[in-house]
Amino acid sequence: MSVLPILDVGLAFLVVGLAAWTVAARNLFASVVGYVAYGLLLALVWIRLYAPDVALTEAAVGGGVTGVLLITAGKRLGALEKDEAGATPALALKIVAGALALFVAGALAWVVVTLPDPAPTLAPAAAAAADGPGAGLGNPITAVLISYRSFDTMLEKVVLILAVIGVWSVGADSAWGAAPAPLGRPQPAGAMVLLAQILAPIGALIGVHIFWVGADAPGGAFQGGALLAAMWMAAMMARLTEPPRIDARWLRLALVAGPAVFLVIGFAGLGLAGDFFAFPPAFAKPLILFIETFMVLSIAVALPLLVAGPPNGRSAR
Amino acid sequence: MSALFDLFSFAAIGAGVFFFFAGTVGLIRFPDSLTRLHALSKADNLGLGLIVLGLLPRADSALAAFKLVLIWALVLASGASTAQLIGRALRRGQK
Amino acid sequence: MNELLLAAAGLIVLTVAVGLARILRGPQDVDRLMAVQLLGTGGIAALLLTAYATRVPGVDDVALGLALLAAFTTMAFLNHLAANEEEADR
Numbered sequence: 001m002s003v004l005p006i007l008d009v010g011l012a013f014l015v016v017g018l019a020a021w022t023v024a025a026r027n028l029f030a031s032v033v034g035y036v037a038y039g040l041l042l043a044l045v046w047i048r049l050y051a052p053d054v055a056l057t058e059a060a061v062g063g064g065v066t067g068v069l070l071i072t073a074g075k076r077l078g079a080l081e082k083d084e085a086g087a088t089p090a091l092a093l094k095i096v097a098g099a100l101a102l103f104v105a106g107a108l109a110w111v112v113v114t115l116p117d118p119a120p121t122l123a124p125a126a127a128a129a130a131d132g133p134g135a136g137l138g139n140p141i142t143a144v145l146i147s148y149r150s151f152d153t154m155l156e157k158v159v160l161i162l163a164v165i166g167v168w169s170v171g172a173d174s175a176w177g178a179a180p181a182p183l184g185r186p187q188p189a190g191a192m193v194l195l196a197q198i199l200a201p202i203g204a205l206i207g208v209h210i211f212w213v214g215a216d217a218p219g220g221a222f223q224g225g226a227l228l229a230a231m232w233m234a235a236m237m238a239r240l241t242e243p244p245r246i247d248a249r250w251l252r253l254a255l256v257a258g259p260a261v262f263l264v265i266g267f268a269g270l271g272l273a274g275d276f277f278a279f280p281p282a283f284a285k286p287l288i289l290f291i292e293t294f295m296v297l298s299i300a301v302a303l304p305l306l307v308a309g310p311p312n313g314r315s316a317r
Numbered sequence: 318m319s320a321l322f323d324l325f326s327f328a329a330i331g332a333g334v335f336f337f338f339a340g341t342v343g344l345i346r347f348p349d350s351l352t353r354l355h356a357l358s359k360a361d362n363l364g365l366g367l368i369v370l371g372l373l374p375r376a377d378s379a380l381a382a383f384k385l386v387l388i389w390a391l392v393l394a395s396g397a398s399t400a401q402l403i404g405r406a407l408r409r410g411q412k
Numbered sequence: 413m414n415e416l417l418l419a420a421a422g423l424i425v426l427t428v429a430v431g432l433a434r435i436l437r438g439p440q441d442v443d444r445l446m447a448v449q450l451l452g453t454g455g456i457a458a459l460l461l462t463a464y465a466t467r468v469p470g471v472d473d474v475a476l477g478l479a480l481l482a483a484f485t486t487m488a489f490l491n492h493l494a495a496n497e498e499e500a501d502r
């Protein structure tokens with residue numbers, strides 16, 4: 001008998017149990033840590049579902065960017081809670097929030113339960129597009145992302161930029177243009193500096209590797225970009241470098257480079273291949289890699305800025 | 318020859334699983350944070366190290382083997398540095 | 413042999429998952445963090461074993477990504493400990 005089904009069922013119970021516990025936990029930090037663990041288990045689940053690309057995204061984003069973001073948020077919220085002891089929401093608010101949550105969960109469950117059999121799917125169309133003109137890539141997922149659903153992929157990066165602008169807009173007016181507060185302490189411990197000095201260069205190489213093999217194997221622009229972002233954050237946490245001023249010209253250019261290059265090439269497709277976001281078959285692969293290079297840059301710059309937070313008028317926190 | 322390699326893999330991976338088990342027992346049963354940190358680093362360094370050692374004969378290219386060793390090296394560097402940092406924080410009485 | 417590798421992977425995941433009880437019990441935040449770190453290392457080991465048992469391409473790259481980021485949450489956490497301490501000193 002194969003051990004695989006037993007493992008899968010065990011993993012499924014583990015993930016659901018941890019998710020339920022994360023929601024129910026009363027200790028804020030325990031809940032945050034539980035969520036990070038949940039992300040790790042989810043990466044294993046994606047592997048078992050034969051989706052290494054998604055697992056890689058989950059590992060790179062969950063372990064790096066959101067992990068740091070949530071720990072930071074959890075610690076800051078914990079400090080706020082101490083100041084506002086007793087400020088619990090009113091009963092009416094609790095009931096409304098509970099009802100809303102029930103409604104969303106119920107609606108989702110209803111949609112899943114009432115799906116027609118077989119469920120509607122775009123998979124054949126996407127698979128055909130991945131094999132068809134404009135592909136030329138060994139990894140069908142990258143082909144679908146950039147060729148079949150290129151407009152969505154481009155808009156996702158626009159959303160990232162909007163999120164960065166949203167974070168920046170929270171800062172005080174007087175601080176506009178300044179740099180966000182440093183991520184690390186004023187005198188970082190020697191071990192942390194050493195670790196960042198080891199990780200950052202190796203990690204940057206691995207990030208580029210993951211992006212580069214993404215054309216033909218699991219990996220790609222988002223995964224590579226997220227790893228590069230994490231490495232920049234490591235350097236900032238050890239104070240090897242500081243968050244840049246948000247009015248820096250290079251920073252703004254790097255942020256918009258990905259979607260901008262994508263759009264320009266998309267419009268060029270109108271003339272060259274007869275359709276918006278169509279690639280001439282002969283140049284499809286180099287064009288896609290060219291677009292992805294700028295996407296990596298934008299992602300690697302945008303994610304750390306989301307974690308660094310709004311501009312801070314003072315030089316140190 | 319391949320049977321010998323299989324035996325080696327089996328022994329090393331079995332030992333690796335044992336260290337993960339021991340690390341978990343330590344994390345659950347040891348009385349304070351410093352001793353639990355000690356248990357954790359055994360699982361990190363030896364557990365993963367033995368698994369990597371057991372898989373090395375099964376790597377079918379030099380790149381795959383290099384990746385295995387690199388993964389272990391990264392975890393070693395991370396584990397050693399964070400253990401040092403956590404230990405120091407605990408000594409100072411922070412939690 | 414492949415079945416054995418998978419069994420080892422499952423055994424490791426389930427073992428370190430038991431360690432997650434430390435997130436529940438704490439008592440300190442550091443203990444909770446250690447449980448996640450153990451799960452991370454165990455996850456890397458399980459991924460490598462799965463990669464060699466099933467030969468699905470790219471699984472070892474996922475393990476590589478996890479290994480690279482193994483220290484990240486701990487680094488962020490320690491920075492906050494330090495920040496609180498400096499505020500307390502003031």
